[in-house]
Amino acid sequence: MHLFLEFNCVVILVVLLDLGFTAVINSDDEELPCPGSCLCEEEDTLFCNSIELQKVPGYWPNHYRKVVLRNVSLTTLHKASFKRFKALEELRIEECFQLDMIDKYAFKGLHKLRILAITRNPKLTQIYKATFSGIGNENSLKIFINNNALTHVQPYSFKNVQNIRELTIEDECVSFGKNSLSSILKLDFAVLRGVCHLAAETFSNTTRVHNLHISDSNFDLVTRAFAGLTHVNHILLQNNRINTIHEDAFGGSSTIGNLQIQTNKIIHLEPRAFAATENLGSVVFMQNTITQALRSPECIYNEAQKFVFSDNTLKCDCALKWARHHSDRTFLKENFCGREEAFKALIYYEPQGCPTEPPPIEEPSTRFFMTEEPPLLSTDAGNNFNYLSKHTSSTASSRCSLINWQLPIVCVLLRSHFTQYL
Ligand SMILES: *[C@@H]1O[C@H](CO)[C@@H](O)[C@H](O)[C@H]1NC(C)=O
Numbered sequence: 001m002h003l004f005l006e007f008n009c010v011v012i013l014v015v016l017l018d019l020g021f022t023a024v025i026n027s028d029d030e031e032l033p034c035p036g037s038c039l040c041e042e043e044d045t046l047f048c049n050s051i052e053l054q055k056v057p058g059y060w061p062n063h064y065r066k067v068v069l070r071n072v073s074l075t076t077l078h079k080a081s082f083k084r085f086k087a088l089e090e091l092r093i094e095e096c097f098q099l100d101m102i103d104k105y106a107f108k109g110l111h112k113l114r115i116l117a118i119t120r121n122p123k124l125t126q127i128y129k130a131t132f133s134g135i136g137n138e139n140s141l142k143i144f145i146n147n148n149a150l151t152h153v154q155p156y157s158f159k160n161v162q163n164i165r166e167l168t169i170e171d172e173c174v175s176f177g178k179n180s181l182s183s184i185l186k187l188d189f190a191v192l193r194g195v196c197h198l199a200a201e202t203f204s205n206t207t208r209v210h211n212l213h214i215s216d217s218n219f220d221l222v223t224r225a226f227a228g229l230t231h232v233n234h235i236l237l238q239n240n241r242i243n244t245i246h247e248d249a250f251g252g253s254s255t256i257g258n259l260q261i262q263t264n265k266i267i268h269l270e271p272r273a274f275a276a277t278e279n280l281g282s283v284v285f286m287q288n289t290i291t292q293a294l295r296s297p298e299c300i301y302n303e304a305q306k307f308v309f310s311d312n313t314l315k316c317d318c319a320l321k322w323a324r325h326h327s328d329r330t331f332l333k334e335n336f337c338g339r340e341e342a343f344k345a346l347i348y349y350e351p352q353g354c355p356t357e358p359p360p361i362e363e364p365s366t367r368f369f370m371t372e373e374p375p376l377l378s379t380d381a382g383n384n385f386n387y388l389s390k391h392t393s394s395t396a397s398s399r400c401s402l403i404n405w406q407l408p409i410v411c412v413l414l415r416s417h418f419t420q421y422l
């Protein structure tokens with residue numbers, strides 16, 4: 001009998017050890033299990049560091065509000081891995097040296113989640129379709145995907161994700177496929193660093209973005225890169241190396257409050273790069289260096305309500321001859337040649353030794369004025385977009401003669417006025 005009891009105890013002990021439970025004593029002297037070789041310094045925090053783990057075990061307690069898996073030997077994060085963790089507010093997957101796959105719907109059902117950080121996992125190269133779908137967060141959620149080995153974000157990785165406070169994706173060289181950041185509803189701050197490819201329609205059907213910031217990247221702004229993106233307060237492209245800003249790079253987007261392109265190194269700005277947008281508030285293009293000459297006035301053609309193009313360093317060579325006949329003196333005064341012309345303002349640039357003088361470009365050409373009406377900005381998009389009221393500042397209208405729809409009328413009036421005296 002005695003022997004039998006002892007045997008029973010051993011069995012229980014072995015079973016307990018097998019399940020990998022160690023005990024922590026909380027203040028109420030009530031024992032809460034802490035799984036594996038993890039730490040549970042606070043009752044609602046699970047911190048697992050440098051342990052063997054192939055999957056998140058189904059027997060782990062699930063009351064935690066914060067879970068950190070650091071340097072665990074996971075290779076795959078399976079679908080709905082954390083679904084039992086109904087109270088989880090913060091999840092960090094860090095330095096998992098073998099993690100190379102996160103299944104679709106991996107974070108499904110984490111309704112209380114506020115912070116999701118996936119950082120420094122050196123084998124994580126791809127984010128696949130629907131990885132972040134199905135979270136169903138009730139609160140505003142921050143997602144950080146930083147310093148992994150990410151090279152590709154596949155289409156619809158964030159499909160139907162809603163109410164994101166911040167989404168940061170940062171790595172050495174990330175290629176964003178078509179629709180990769182598509183169908184996100186309400187994204188306050190999107191921060192992308194280390195972009196090396198941004199496909200057309202990367203953001204299709206994504207709406208209500210407060211700030212979209214792309215910096216420290218090296219990529220091409222392809223035609224329709226932002227197509228399908230609607231209701232954005234501010235897009236900022238800063239400190240990037242951009243090979244070419246292609247025709248209609250911002251085409252197909254709608255209701256962008258402010259597009260700011262600042263301190264980038266750009267090789268080529270194509271004609272009509274800012275064309276084909278709908279309801280574009282202001283464009284501020286400042287302090288950029290463009291290494292190939294702008295070929296025609298259409299390079300600064302746009303449909304924005306306000307267009308500021310100043311303090312840029314432009315290549316001055318024969319291709320820029322059109323600028324001598326350009327009517328927008330502000331453009332000529334506030335932008336500068338490069339070193340080749342000792343950084344003089346464009347207005348002082350005199351092309352030398354160029355092949356035969358082309359006939360003066362007839363400008364402003366009529367196609368500049370095809371938009372008879374300045375775009376009307378909707379106010380139905382919530383308070384974020386109220387600033388889009390139609391105030392075009394006076395400096396802007398003098399600055400942007402090319403885009404001012406009223407100018408032809410003024411020009412015609414002036415012309416008839418002067419002919420009277422000729
Ligand atoms: C990661 O965990 C392994 C054991 O699984 C350990 O040998 C290694 O030293 C740990 N690395 C770091 C950086 O903590």
Ligand SMILES: *[C@@H]1O[C@H](CO)[C@@H](O)[C@H](O)[C@H]1NC(C)=O
Binds near residue numbers: 182183
């Ligand atoms: C965008 O949303 C519309 C309407 O919900 C849908 O028909 C269309 O397929 C979506 N497009 C993409 C690229 O997801």
